[in-house]
Amino acid sequence: MADTSPIVLAFDTSAPRCAAAVLVGDRIAAQAEEPMQKGQAERLLGLCEDVLASAGLSFQDLAAIGVGIGPGNFTGIRISVAAARGLALGLQVPAIGLSGFDALRFGYAGPCATAISARRDHLYVQVHDGKSAGAPSMVASDAIPAHDGPLIGVGGVQPLAPTAEAIARLAAQRLGTPQPRPAPLYLRPADAAPARDAAPVILP
Numbered sequence: 001m002a003d004t005s006p007i008v009l010a011f012d013t014s015a016p017r018c019a020a021a022v023l024v025g026d027r028i029a030a031q032a033e034e035p036m037q038k039g040q041a042e043r044l045l046g047l048c049e050d051v052l053a054s055a056g057l058s059f060q061d062l063a064a065i066g067v068g069i070g071p072g073n074f075t076g077i078r079i080s081v082a083a084a085r086g087l088a089l090g091l092q093v094p095a096i097g098l099s100g101f102d103a104l105r106f107g108y109a110g111p112c113a114t115a116i117s118a119r120r121d122h123l124y125v126q127v128h129d130g131k132s133a134g135a136p137s138m139v140a141s142d143a144i145p146a147h148d149g150p151l152i153g154v155g156g157v158q159p160l161a162p163t164a165e166a167i168a169r170l171a172a173q174r175l176g177t178p179q180p181r182p183a184p185l186y187l188r189p190a191d192a193a194p195a196r197d198a199a200p201v202i203l204p
Contacts, residue, residue: 006175007061010168011048011083012068013040013076014100015117020047021164022055023172028165029055041079062093066171068163069097070185071116071124071136077184084182096171097182101126101136103167104152107160111149115156123154124187138187 005025012019018040021031030051034043052058067084070077081097088095104114105128116124118138126136127147139145141155150157159166 006063006172007057008064008066008168008172008175009048009052009059009062009087010066010068010164010171011044011080012100012103012163012167013044013080014068014070014072015076015163016073018043018047019162019164020044020051021162021168022051022057023165023168024055024057026169026172028168029057031162031164033162033164040076044079044083059087059091062091064093064171064175065091065095066167067095067097067182068103068167069099069182071100071118071138071187074186074188077186081182081184094175094179095182096174096179098167098170099126099136099185100124100163101128101133102170103161103163104159106166106170108150108152111147113144113147113149113151113156115144115151115153117154118188136185136187 008023010021016037017033017035019033022029032047032051065084065088067080069081084095100116101114111130113125113127118124121141122138123141125139125144127134127145152159
């Protein structure tokens with residue numbers, strides 16, 4: 001009998017890497033992570049094809065897409081979210097957005113705090129009381145808010161699963177319930193500054 005378990009493709013480019021994983025039922029069939037400072041836009045779909053092929057699958061086999069929505073690199077977040085929306089539209093499957101905080105906290109039950117590098121001696125932090133998450137914020141590396149339980153991520157304990165795997169498993173858990181369209185989670189302005197030239201004059 002053919003396996004009818006839902007198949008979820010998950011990917012994330014919010015950090016200096018390109019990561020993807022394929023979940024079949026409760027089993028990670030394939031995953032890969034490639035460190036890179038730039039070039040995620042050119043590599044992402046190819047990496048997704050590679051992990052699907054490693055699992056003997058194609059995009060047409062997918063039941064859902066999980067995508068990391070940040071926080072992290074401004075351009076990287078946009079790349080993943082745009083790719084997820086486009087694939088979901090073309091394949092007619094749901095796209096489910098998960099934050100980096102969700103991915104770090106995967107598998108932990110109870111109070112904790114999660115921390116993601118924001119560079120320049122800052123962290124993105126979210127405190128969870130075991131029932132609900134507080135508002136995420138960007139803080140100095142030495143100013144992590146008071147919290148109960150472990151700190152997971154930068155400066156703390158390691159997460160229980162790689163980012164793409166955690167996103168895939170969380171997306172599978174949410175499959176079948178209404179989900180908002182994936183949207184970037186930005187906690188700081190883009191690094192690129194707007195042009196300082198005077199605005200063009202529009203002639204009548």
